[in-house]
Amino acid sequence: xxxxxxxxxxxxxxxxxxxxxxxxxxxxxxxxxxxxxxxxxxxxxxxxxxxxxxxxxxxxxxxxxxxxxxxxxxxxxxxxxxxxxxxxxxxxxxxxxxxxxxxxxxxxxxxxxxxxxxxxxxxxxxxxxxxxxxxxxxxxxxxxxxxxxxxxxxxxxxxxxxxxxxxxxxxxxxxxxxxxxxxxxxxxxxxxxxxxxxxxxxxxxxxxxxxxxxxxxxxxxxxxxxxxxxxxxxxxxxxxxxx
Amino acid sequence: xxxxxxxxxxxxxxxxxxxxxxxxxxxxxxxxxxxxxxxxxxxxxxxxxxxxxxxxxxxxxxxxxxxxxxxxxxxxxxxxxxxxxxxxxxxxxxxxxxxxxxxxxxxxxxxxxxxxxxxxxxxxxxxxxxxxxxxxxxxxxxxxxxxxxxxxxxxxxxxxxxxxxxxxxxxxxxxxxxxxxxxxxxxxxxxxxxxxxxxxxxxxxxxxxxxxxxxxxxxxxxxxxxxxxxxxxxxxxxxxxxxxxxxxxxxxxxxxxxxxxxxxxxxxxxxxxxxxxxxxxxxxxxxxxxxxxxxxxxxxxxxxxxxxxxxxxxxxxxxxx
Numbered sequence: 001x002x003x004x005x006x007x008x009x010x011x012x013x014x015x016x017x018x019x020x021x022x023x024x025x026x027x028x029x030x031x032x033x034x035x036x037x038x039x040x041x042x043x044x045x046x047x048x049x050x051x052x053x054x055x056x057x058x059x060x061x062x063x064x065x066x067x068x069x070x071x072x073x074x075x076x077x078x079x080x081x082x083x084x085x086x087x088x089x090x091x092x093x094x095x096x097x098x099x100x101x102x103x104x105x106x107x108x109x110x111x112x113x114x115x116x117x118x119x120x121x122x123x124x125x126x127x128x129x130x131x132x133x134x135x136x137x138x139x140x141x142x143x144x145x146x147x148x149x150x151x152x153x154x155x156x157x158x159x160x161x162x163x164x165x166x167x168x169x170x171x172x173x174x175x176x177x178x179x180x181x182x183x184x185x186x187x188x189x190x191x192x193x194x195x196x197x198x199x200x201x202x203x204x205x206x207x208x209x210x211x212x213x214x215x216x217x218x219x220x221x222x223x224x225x226x227x228x229x230x231x232x233x234x235x236x237x238x239x240x241x242x243x
Numbered sequence: 244x245x246x247x248x249x250x251x252x253x254x255x256x257x258x259x260x261x262x263x264x265x266x267x268x269x270x271x272x273x274x275x276x277x278x279x280x281x282x283x284x285x286x287x288x289x290x291x292x293x294x295x296x297x298x299x300x301x302x303x304x305x306x307x308x309x310x311x312x313x314x315x316x317x318x319x320x321x322x323x324x325x326x327x328x329x330x331x332x333x334x335x336x337x338x339x340x341x342x343x344x345x346x347x348x349x350x351x352x353x354x355x356x357x358x359x360x361x362x363x364x365x366x367x368x369x370x371x372x373x374x375x376x377x378x379x380x381x382x383x384x385x386x387x388x389x390x391x392x393x394x395x396x397x398x399x400x401x402x403x404x405x406x407x408x409x410x411x412x413x414x415x416x417x418x419x420x421x422x423x424x425x426x427x428x429x430x431x432x433x434x435x436x437x438x439x440x441x442x443x444x445x446x447x448x449x450x451x452x453x454x455x456x457x458x459x460x461x462x463x464x465x466x467x468x469x470x471x472x473x474x475x476x477x478x479x480x481x482x483x484x485x486x487x488x489x490x491x492x493x494x495x496x497x498x499x500x501x502x503x504x505x506x507x508x509x510x511x512x513x514x515x516x517x518x519x520x521x522x523x524x525x526x527x528x529x530x531x532x533x534x535x536x537x538x539x540x541x542x543x544x545x546x547x548x549x550x551x552x553x554x555x556x557x558x559x560x561x562x563x564x
Contacts (some may be wrong), residue, residue: 002346002349003293003343003344003346005343006340006343006344007344009340010329010332010340013331013332013336014331017331017332018331040482047421086327087325087327088328088329090288090293090323090327091321091323091327091341091385091388092344093292093293094291094292094293094316094319094321094323095344095345096313096314096317096344096345096346097313097344114279147361164293170429213356225318227325241294241295
């Protein structure tokens, strides 16, 4: 456990000692501020029907997804690919830490880096107005699950690729596929396939969570897919040793 | 302490290491010698568990690598050939990270970091970013990292490569000191280094062990290449023949200008005979030196293959070293 925490710490230090952290966080704040302003303007328009603002903020708009799909590969791409390129992986994997610990440590670091800062929004919002806590909580649960899934996919591609950019592009492609399963759902007519794709519809997952609807099937889907990605990443790391 | 049994690494079209076995008892400093691409790094990586072997077994401190890789990794301090550090970390941070990963207890972590920094002469750069260090410092920080958990076994892949002569001397002193209380395998190109540091030498070529013994044993096993160099003031004809006729002389090379090289068989000492011959014939002896076969000769003889080009590159490397 202590070794994993040391890995997490090192990763977070690495994020914040490169320009990456500041670029990403600034872009994140700027982008979310813009989206927030858009949503507010939209809601203030008399022609709009009444809606919960946080529902729109989390997944109700395409903006949330756009940002998510771009930023996660950028954050996760270097985690293993860079260590392999520079050769630090050799030292790490000849230390008494298992490949699983390395993968999990890096995953945890990416997850914390991306998702902890979002809590700021709730705190800011809560200090100005009373918020309905349960949809917010479930919205955050949804975001966290999505974060777990996407970070895990990002780690997987970083474990497979030798080059950061390849890892990022590969992660982006995989996430688009996962995300677009929900769009494919609307194209197919075969009932069982439609049902299966509906189960995998991430957009709808987020929609449900942001309305305060916590569905265990969704939790199981995202967590098991994330676990599978981490498992495959561990295996890929083991297989890539010495190469 | 280190047992390697029938270790092999096969790539698609060639054997990088083929059926290598050796044993390193506790406290021994073993030098790994061989030309580039001979399989030194591959063998070392297999012992550390970084490279899975195609076949064979490795036991370190009695632990089977295949059965408990983490315990073996914990017993080994490893300095890879290309020392890679995290450029954004300070030296101190890096060592603390290494200590945590190696499982050094938190209470003694600070003391341990100071201790290895002192030992590896990097105390003055503790606050510096790893990315800004010179090659020599990086090498020493890497070594400090390998020592941080006080491993029983040290595996050092070319620890003095890329250092300036002054740093090489310092690192060698440190390695001699480390050799007193560690079991060490170190690989190198530099032959005097092996003679200075290692009690035992393994010469590896094309994935196979071609020689195993103390530097003295390796030299004495290689008879027939001792030479006596002489410079004489004498009539040019008949000198070579007379020298060649001496008992024990295997051959004479006339280098011109009265210089001759006499190859000696069986490690005999020909100097007295040469002197008497010169006195008898009235030649003036200007110079005489005896050269014993060096480890370099052993190395070249064992690792020089038929292809002339390859042999030449090998010789150049030794000369460079």
